[in-house]
Amino acid sequence: MAFFCLADFQAYAKDNLPKSTWEFIEGGADECITRDENISAYKKIHLRPRYLRNMSVVDTRTTIQGCEISFPVCIGPTGFHCLCWPEGEKSTAKAAQAMNICYVTSSFSTCTFEDIVAAAPNGLRWFQLYIQHDRQLTKKLIQQVEALGYKALVLTVDTAVLGNRLQDNRNKFSLGTFIQMKTFHVNIEENAETLLPISGIDSSICWKDLAWIRTITQLPIILKGILTREDAELALNHNVQGIIVSNHGGRQLDTIPATIDALTEVVNAVKGRIEVYLDGGIRTGTDVLKALALGARCIFLGRPILWGLTYKGEEGIQQLLNLLKKEFYRSMALTGKIHFGFVLNVMHIRNKYNFSLFSSITSPPFYVPPQERSTREKHKRENLNWNRQLNVTAFLKVGGGVGMLY
Numbered sequence: 001m002a003f004f005c006l007a008d009f010q011a012y013a014k015d016n017l018p019k020s021t022w023e024f025i026e027g028g029a030d031e032c033i034t035r036d037e038n039i040s041a042y043k044k045i046h047l048r049p050r051y052l053r054n055m056s057v058v059d060t061r062t063t064i065q066g067c068e069i070s071f072p073v074c075i076g077p078t079g080f081h082c083l084c085w086p087e088g089e090k091s092t093a094k095a096a097q098a099m100n101i102c103y104v105t106s107s108f109s110t111c112t113f114e115d116i117v118a119a120a121p122n123g124l125r126w127f128q129l130y131i132q133h134d135r136q137l138t139k140k141l142i143q144q145v146e147a148l149g150y151k152a153l154v155l156t157v158d159t160a161v162l163g164n165r166l167q168d169n170r171n172k173f174s175l176g177t178f179i180q181m182k183t184f185h186v187n188i189e190e191n192a193e194t195l196l197p198i199s200g201i202d203s204s205i206c207w208k209d210l211a212w213i214r215t216i217t218q219l220p221i222i223l224k225g226i227l228t229r230e231d232a233e234l235a236l237n238h239n240v241q242g243i244i245v246s247n248h249g250g251r252q253l254d255t256i257p258a259t260i261d262a263l264t265e266v267v268n269a270v271k272g273r274i275e276v277y278l279d280g281g282i283r284t285g286t287d288v289l290k291a292l293a294l295g296a297r298c299i300f301l302g303r304p305i306l307w308g309l310t311y312k313g314e315e316g317i318q319q320l321l322n323l324l325k326k327e328f329y330r331s332m333a334l335t336g337k338i339h340f341g342f343v344l345n346v347m348h349i350r351n352k353y354n355f356s357l358f359s360s361i362t363s364p365p366f367y368v369p370p371q372e373r374s375t376r377e378k379h380k381r382e383n384l385n386w387n388r389q390l391n392v393t394a395f396l397k398v399g400g401g402v403g404m405l406y
Contacts, residue, residue, distance in 0.1 A: 001311075005178075006283050007207060007305035009320050013084070017310055020171040021083050025306050026248040029163035034258065035250025041258035045290045058332050059339040060325065064275060065152055065220055065241065067124050070100040073288060073327050074240060075317075076279045076300030077224075079108030080175060084310040087111075091121035092309060095317035097123030099325075104128050104154050106151030107141070117148045126152040129337065130159065132200045142216050146166030153217065154244065155210075155299065158225035160203040163252035191219055208236045212228030222277075227262040232269035242275045249280055249302050260291060267295030285327025289335065352356075 003009055014022055017322050028035030060071035082088035089111040096103035097120035104126045105116055117125070127145040132138045142153065167173075209379055213221060220241035227247060235243055245259050245266050256262075259280035267276050278291050279300040291299050301324075308320035332338075 001211070003311075003319065003323065004325065005306070006304050006320060009311055013307040013310040017084065017190065020173050023167040023171060024083075024173050025303060027165050027167040028057040029165055029252055030254035032250060032254070034247055034254050037258040038247070038250055038260070039283060041260045042281060042283075042287045045260070047286065047289065047293075047335050049334055052335040053086050053338065055333045055336070055338065057338065058329055060329055061339075062278070064102060065150065067102070068100075069102060069124065069298065071328060072292060072296075073321065073328070074102040074298055074299035074300050075104060075305050076302045077156075078302050079105040079106040080110050080305060081306070081309060082110035082324055082341075083175075085313045085316075087119075087313055089116050091314040091318060092305065093117075093123055093125070094314040094340035095308075095321065096120065096125075097359040098314070098318055099321050100124075101321070102126055105145075105150070106149045113145060113148055126154050128154040128156060128224070128264055130156055130201045131205045133202045133279065134200065135202075135212075135281065137200075139216050139398045141275050142213065142219075146217050146219055150219070152222055152241070153213070154222045155213070156224045156248075157205075157251050159201055159250050160205075163248070163254075163383060165251060198405075207234060207238055210240065224279075226266060227257060227259075229265050229269040232266045236270060236273060239272065242277060243270065244279060244300065245296070246279045246300075254406070260294065261292065263294045263296060271288075284377050285324055285329070285331045288324070288328045289331045289337075 003012070013025075017025070018081060055367055061068060062072045062164060063069070065075070072354070075092060080088075085091055089105065089109045093105070093116045094102050100341050102124045103120075105113065106128050107130050109116065111119075115125075127141075127150040129138070129142065132141075145153075210221060222242040223235050223240050224236060224244040225246050225248065226243045227245060232243060243266060245263050247253070247259055247262075259278050263276070263278055275297040276295055277298055277300060278296040279302055282288060282291065282299050282301060283304070290300055304320060304324075305317055308317040310316065312319070
């Protein structure tokens with residue numbers, strides 16, 4: 001079967017998964033406004049291409065937390081992969097290893113962590129963590145994944161309670177007896193609208209718990225779910241090593257910003273002191289490029305990985321990722337980006353606030369081949385310094401005149 005874009009994988013998954021499983025994967029909170037805006041927000045961003053730049057060699061590589069990946073797209077944490085393919089997370093890990101990208105394993109995996117590691121022993125893996133009421137269980141999990149060779153902890157911060165997912169409530173969605181949690185034992189809320197293993201998550205977690213985690217592990221801590229300047233600054237104050245700008249795929253609190261709209265606020269706050277990543281709404285290679293232009297180090301895919309997994313397991317995910325990599329390569333070549341040592345300009349137009357936002361952005365320090373480093377250093381001297389990150393002028397139409405905001 002020939003697939004030409006990510007939407008083709010989406011259509012296949014919709015046609016081949018049980019209705020309740022499909023709606024569990026695709027569903028969002030309440031009216032799904034945030035879920036949908038995660039995607040539509042990218043359409044309001046226009047790229048400004050530069051030409052005659054010798055695009056005979058284009059390098060898509062970058063690094064995250066010091067580890068090289070083949071292109072700035074990684075696999076974000078999603079649970080219950082055996083709903084989509086019998087080998088579940090083992091197939092996902094194999095695909096990530098084959099593509100030389102990072103796979104963030106979910107706490108709610110349907111394969112054991114040992115089996116996931118055995119399936120892809122040379123893959124780059126981070127572990128997504130929910131802090132449990134049972135702190136000893138949490139401690140055991142952290143120690144277990146560190147011993148297995150996971151390279152970072154991704155702490156999800158936006159699940160004090162489960163979002164109001166109407167389709168799951170209507171379907172009374174449950175994992176069924178054929179899907180078992182093999183990573184750890186958690187209780188299921190018997191009176192919940194949906195029978196999902198979320199009751200073990202501790203809603204009392206706060207910033208001081210980061211210090212507790214540091215007593216257990218030396219792994220870098222990445223916070224997933226940060227959307228505001230205030231929380232980004234607190235993350236810096238608590239010495240985390242990275243932030244994933246995320247709204248949980250629009251599955252938790254509805255009507256919060258699309259992640260691409262929240263990205264600039266977070267990037268401005270951290271000023272290059274830690275790495276910033278993004279998930280949510282990426283559907284094309286140009287979407288990836290826009291996220292990088294606005295300061296993301298790389299992006300993480302959620303639902304599309306499950307579409308590829310549904311199609312053909314490991315092979316399906318690789319096919320989807322190779323398609324996205326090809327789109328990304330093409331977008332780089334057509335905008336004049338040899339690698340990410342060069343400035344990329346983007347333009348927001350016709351957004352919901354009715355103003356145009358022009359920004360000149362110095363990309364994060366992506367992998368630069370040795371032969372290009374002198375060119376990059378010259379370019380940095382002549383253009384914006386990375387430490388200033390963004391220099392944004394917004395032009396607002398005010399009563400027939402033009403106001404300027406800095």
